[in-house]
Amino acid sequence: MGEKILMKGNEVIAEAALRAGCRHYFGYPITPQTEVAHYFAKKMPEYGGTFIQAESEIAAMNMVYGAASAGARVMTSSSSPGISLKQEAISYAACAELPAVIVNIVRAGPGLGGILASQCDYFQSTKGGGHGDYRMVVLAPSSVQELYELVVDAFNIADRYRTLCMIMGDGMLGQMMEGVEFSDQEEIFKADKGWAVTGTGMTRENNMITSIYIDPEILEKHNLKLQAKYREITENETRVETYNCDGADIIVAAYGTVARIIKNVIKTAEKEGIKVGLIRPITLWPFPTATFEKYAEVPKAFLSVEMSAGQMVEDVRLSLNGKSPVHFLGRMGGMIPTQKEILEKIREILK
Amino acid sequence: MAQIDIIFSGFGGQGIQAAGKLIAYAGMLENKHVSFLPSYGPEMRGGTSNCHVIVSDDPIGSPILNSATVVMAMNRPSLDKFEKYLEPGGILLVDSSLVNRRPERKDIRVFEIPATQIASDLGNLAFANIVMLGKLIHETGAVSAEYIEKGLKKVLPERKHYLIPDEMKALKIGMEY
Known part of the structure; x- marks a missing residue:
């Protein structure tokens, strides 16, 4: 472990993501998580990655869909009303089994609500905020140190299972500063992303990433596969x-x-x-x-x-x-x- | 010292957030548990910038304070707003150069320091927060002056490190006031 430093939760999210090998961030500013984007905007060029302030939350999440389809470690972050806007693309990405990390620094709702800390998005996060029978792993850190560790874990879980992984914090956690110790080397799960759409070079059959299955028999089979995966995640990844x-x-x-x-x-x-x-x-x-x-x-x-x-x-x-x-x-x-x-x-x- | 709950408050630009961050950093370097929470909500309106800092021997629960053992008020709206947050026996530090009323409560310890005047005499108004911080650490024992100096090295960018000897001088004046 390195030296203990005093850092803001939101900045730790971005730093942790960079350490976990995330090189693509797409987002749109909203209080109380805007410092995540600030930090990426400053640091991402040093890593040769992509930082885009998208035209909207919807666009940002669809950019995540694109980068994840190409096999990249990618994330987006927002706060409650912004996360609502992302739900359509979240459901698509869940169906397409895309690994990605979504951070929700929850603020009080409903509606535009207020900007102070809340946990009112529990249902949205855990029961499927978008349509369809999907789940995503939802991690809830309680300190800045744990926020760092769980963001790194989130990328590993996402890649290991080809699943979406959400970090659910609140305005208090995003805004507060606490001591944090980064490890010298992150443990990074190296996934075989043979499924990614990276170009065939005319050497193999083309891969396809899709969230549409018109044939009901095929769609049911796909759903059963997703459910089996969710059972496996439940067995292996439950933390308390x-x-x-x-x-x-x-x-x-x-x-x-x-x-x-x-x-x-x-x-x-x-x-x-x-x-x-x-x-x-x-x-x-x-x-x-x-x-x-x-x-x-x-x-x-x-x-x-x-x-x-x-x-x-x-x-x-x-x-x-x-x-x-x-x-x-x-x-x-x-x-x-x-x-x-x-x-x-x-x-x-x-x- | 088990746990010290501090509210720093004043105008934007008086170094309120900086003072809070500095004591949190110093406490962390001194191996204490610390948290720093800036105001970002509606409480920012109405003339006060404030932050909540906890320095504790034990792990910290909520970083948000519903009451405080120490309040540092650097303007009148801050005193009006946060005097009532103090627990009985708590410590109230007021910048008497800028606050034109006396605290009302009798069940607390009050220290009135003309910090802005002292800083002005030192030739740098930006030192007022450090003068106040000097008194704060002297009265509470939250952190030692040695660790404030170490904290300054962390909080200030390198190009401003030349200010540290003067900051420490201002801190000492506050401690001895």
Whole structure:
């Protein structure tokens, strides 16, 4: 590991992508993630790569489709309303099995909403924001250091499975500065991209990248192939952190920056004799169902804390399948749940 | 020192973000946990630029502060807005060259430093934030002066490193004020 430096989350995203071998970035500015593009604009020429501020988010995502079809490591980034615009091309890229990384530094919605931190895009990210039966891997970092590590991983996962991989952060994570240590050498998964459309040189049959299958039998077969791949990803790539869960009175489910707040709550609650556990999904899809099953009968109740009206809580309920009561606490609009209100909720549940 | 929650606030151009970044860098070099969060939302309107900095012995939870143990207010709107954020017993540092009212609360420790005047006497108005920072680290022990110097080397581009001896002089004046 190198020297620890103080860096902004958004800049770390771009630096991590460059270290992971990403040489093509297409995006369109939007608060609170514009520094990602700033950093690429400054650095990409040094690497001989491509930086394009596209004419729109839609164009940017279609450029990602093009570069990924040619086998390049490529990414785009945006924030909630911009990610909505990309959905058509995301669905196309999912059908065409294109490996690419999409970063969503979520801001409060719906609509143009506000520019402060939120987790209101959980459904959009994990349940298919675009049309059709597709999934993408969704990684939710909770610190700037983890943001770096997960961006590198995202490129490897994308190439390993020929899949889309999303980094879902929030405005807080994008804007904050924290210490980060980069490793001297990134582990890069070298994929055989024999499928890419790079020109045949008249030496082989042509490859084809497409998202249209008019014949229903062929399209169903293609869907079954995608589903098998999603099962494989679920088996191999599900990631979760558990903290303080054994013998806990209550287990909180939280991801991203909210999980950091819960770690403070755990310390404060301990002083009152309440043992609070934390299950922090790192992959929001695939969701760490097995971890919830494992702890289902440990606490008196579960509590999902989110910066949303209650989205991940549905997956917590599905995972526990009625084995334990599940409560919810959420803030919206860019408001952050405070330690105090979380602790009050915990006391009320355990009363 | 377990955890110090600091709100830096003032006009844009007073080096508010720079002061926050500097103490965060210094704390990190001193092997503490740190976070720096600039204001980027609607709170930027209305005459204040602010940032939240946490320096802690333990890993940091939320980088957003709902209350603070230290507030550094470099103009009147900052004092009006953030005096109430202080926890009882907290430390309020005011640039008394620019703020034309006295703090109201009696349950906090108040330090009024004519930082802009001191910086002006030193011949560089841009040092006002460093004078304030000197008092801040002296009263809180958040980081040592030695690490502020190391932090300056990281935060300032090389072509500005010639300023560091003068910055350190301003820091010392603040510490001893």
